[in-house]
Amino acid sequence: MEQSQRTRISLSAHDYTAIYALSDIHGCYHPMVKAEKRIVEDASTLPGRKLLMFLGDYVDRGPHSSDVLSHLCAPPPEGFDRYVLCGNHDDVFLRFLDNPEANRHWLDFGALPTLASYGIDAKELLAQGRSIRELRDLTLKAMPAAHVDLLRSLAGAVTVGPLLFVHAGIRPGIPLADQTDEDLMWIREPFLWDGPQLPLLVIHGHTPDSQPVFGKDRIGIDTAISMGGTLTILKLADGKPTILESSS
Numbered sequence: 001m002e003q004s005q006r007t008r009i010s011l012s013a014h015d016y017t018a019i020y021a022l023s024d025i026h027g028c029y030h031p032m033v034k035a036e037k038r039i040v041e042d043a044s045t046l047p048g049r050k051l052l053m054f055l056g057d058y059v060d061r062g063p064h065s066s067d068v069l070s071h072l073c074a075p076p077p078e079g080f081d082r083y084v085l086c087g088n089h090d091d092v093f094l095r096f097l098d099n100p101e102a103n104r105h106w107l108d109f110g111a112l113p114t115l116a117s118y119g120i121d122a123k124e125l126l127a128q129g130r131s132i133r134e135l136r137d138l139t140l141k142a143m144p145a146a147h148v149d150l151l152r153s154l155a156g157a158v159t160v161g162p163l164l165f166v167h168a169g170i171r172p173g174i175p176l177a178d179q180t181d182e183d184l185m186w187i188r189e190p191f192l193w194d195g196p197q198l199p200l201l202v203i204h205g206h207t208p209d210s211q212p213v214f215g216k217d218r219i220g221i222d223t224a225i226s227m228g229g230t231l232t233i234l235k236l237a238d239g240k241p242t243i244l245e246s247s248s
Contacts, residue, residue, distance in 0.1 A: 003095070006086055006156030006181050013161030016081070017048040018237040020244070021165065023055035023205025024087070026226035027062025027113055029071065035231050040077045042235065042244055052080045053158065055205045056087025056167035056185065060110030061226040066117035069147040086154035087167040087206065088185040094151040100136035110226075118142040156184050162199065163236065168206035169218065173197035191218070201241075203234065212243055 020039045025032045036052075043050045058072065059065035076082035093114065096103040107122060115122045115135075119142055125135055140148070157176060158165045166184045169191035170176065174183075175198070188207055195216030196202045205222035207213075212232050213220035219241055225231040233244040 021053040024222040027065040029064035029067040065114040
C-alpha cells in the first residue's frame with residue numbers, strides 16, 4: 001500500500017495554558033505511564049485545556065511496544081488534547097506490514113522486541129524456514145487492528161503558534177509545506193547545527209543525548225530511555241520552556 005503524505009496540523013496557541021512533550025518512547029511503557037502521571041499532576045494546578053504532544057518512535061528496542069501503542073489508542077487524560085506524531089521507527093514498522101519483502105531491514109532496526117511484545121519470536125520463525133511474508137502475516141494476526149490504524153494515522157507535524165513539533169527536525173530555511181515526511185522523520189544535519197532558519201522554535205526528538213539539548217531555535221528531548229537514559233518531559237507555559245522531570 002502506497003503511503004500518502006502524513007498530516008500536518010495547525011493549532012492555536014491561545015487554546016492551551018500549557019503544552020507537554022515526550023519523545024522516543026521506544027517500547028518503554030512503564031516510564032511513559034509514570035511521565036504521563038507526573039504531567040497530569042503538574043497540569044492539575046493550571047486552568048483551561050492542556051496539550052500533550054508525543055513526538056514519535058513508540059516501537060522498537062524496548063520491551064513493551066504493544067502496550068505503548070494500546071495506551072496511545074486510548075483516550076487522553078481528562079482536560080488534555082493529545083496529538084501523536086510519526087517517528088522513523090513507527091514508519092518503517094508500518095512499511096514492513098505493508099510490504100515485508102521491501103522492508104526486511106526493519107528486523108535489524110530494533111524490531112525483534114517489538115515482535116516479541118506481540119508474542120512473536122521472529123528469530124525462531126525464520127530459523128524454521130518461515131518466509132518474511134509469513135512473518136508479516138503472523139504479526140498482523142497478532143496485532144490489534146487499532147494498532148495498525150494508529151500507525152497509519154500518525155501526523156507528520158503539529159504547529160502551535162510559533163512552535164513546531166516534529167520527530168526529527170526540518171531542512172533549514174525550507175517552508176513546512178515543502179518538507180517531505182522523510183525530512184521530518186529522519187533529518188539530523190544540517191538541522192542540528194543550523195537550526196530551522198525559520199521564525200519557529202522546533203521541538204523534536206530522534207537524536208539521542210544524555211540530557212535535553214537547547215540548540216539554535218530548537219529543543220531536542222530524546223534522552224535515550226531505551227538505552228539506559230531517561231524520559232524527558234518538556235513543559236511549555238507562559239512562553240517559557242522548562243524540563244518538568246526526567247523519568248527513568
